Amino acid sequence: MVQRVLSRRNKLTIVFFALLQLIAFGFLANYFQLNSLAQRSLDRLFNVPQNIFAQIFEEYREFESERAFTLEKEIKDLEDTIYEKDLEIESLQNQKRFISSTVLPKTPQETYISGFRYADYECCSKHRIFIKLNQELENQVFAVSQGDFAIGKSRRKVFDEFEVALLSDREEYISIKNSKGFFCIAKGSGEPQRVFCENESKSGFFEEGDTFFSTGFDGIYPEGLIVGNLDDIETLEGENFKQKLNIQLFFDPYKSMNKKVITHD
């Protein structure tokens, strides 16, 4: 099949205007943060039917057996309480190993986790959750924790929610230390519940099982938040001595939906 033949002049004009269109679209998307808005609205769009079905199912269950429903609700409440108590216990156990003269600064803006991008969490390096704040904070960038466990920091506002990048996100950094006085900058590995930091000094005061805390040096995370446990030390090949410290994070986003979190402004 023969198509319309374009002259060289026409082709150049098309390429010129097409490039202008590319630049304009790129600028628009960047300026209005259209990517975040579009992706979040897609998540919300597909959440609506799920919620409707869940609601209908729960109403049916309530109708079917009110007592069973009440008991299940009680069990769920108890499970939530157990989860929070477990966090407290773990926090206290880890705080024992940490001696700090400073008091953990908390601006107790409590809120709940409203969304989690689980598709990206498993496959890709972008690890994000969403939280809704009751009142506006002064800063757009703030640290978020669950009890004493560091979660991540806010990236941007999307509709009425804040997008929070988890510590395991590949673009995230946090200054950490252990109780033996070893300091390092941990970087998100892009793998679930994992960060790592590199050590170039042979006199490393650390061992597997050490708990790491935030130092507060990065100016975002307050000092003393519990980050994770050192679970593997790799010696990297190369001319210079280098070790990679793999740290398992305590915060698990799969267990976190609708759970309380704290923002540190």
Place this chain on the structure above:
Amino acid sequence: MIEIRYTFIFILFLFYSYVVNIFGISSFMPDGFIINILIMATFLNKMPSVYYFILLGFIADLFFSEIVGPYMFCYFLSGLYLNFESLRWIQRAFLEQMILVFILSLIVNLLLLTANELSFDFQRIVINPFVNVALWSILFFTQRGKWLKNI
């Protein structure tokens, strides 16, 4: 009117990409937007304008990329190629050749690895087919003038 059909097909692939992403199987499944371009190039008779291609790429990027660019640029290149060529059968033949080279390379590499009992080699399985396709593309673009004279 023709754009409505294209838009409908595009929306179908948008849903496909979302479902593939949600189930976390995007690494094992074909890319929805690449298939969309292939369908536009092979099954449909009339090509939309380059600007329309860019718009589709822009929408794909909004939903499935951290920044606008990857899909938009691919759609832009495809739009240019499909609009500027005067003979449609050349594009179709080229597409078929690319697909054939890619699939053959993939099969050969998988068989080689199996036969030699080697572990999974990312470069061999994934990068090598792309290199083969790139090499064939260079050959095609530089030599097609001579081939056409022989027909």
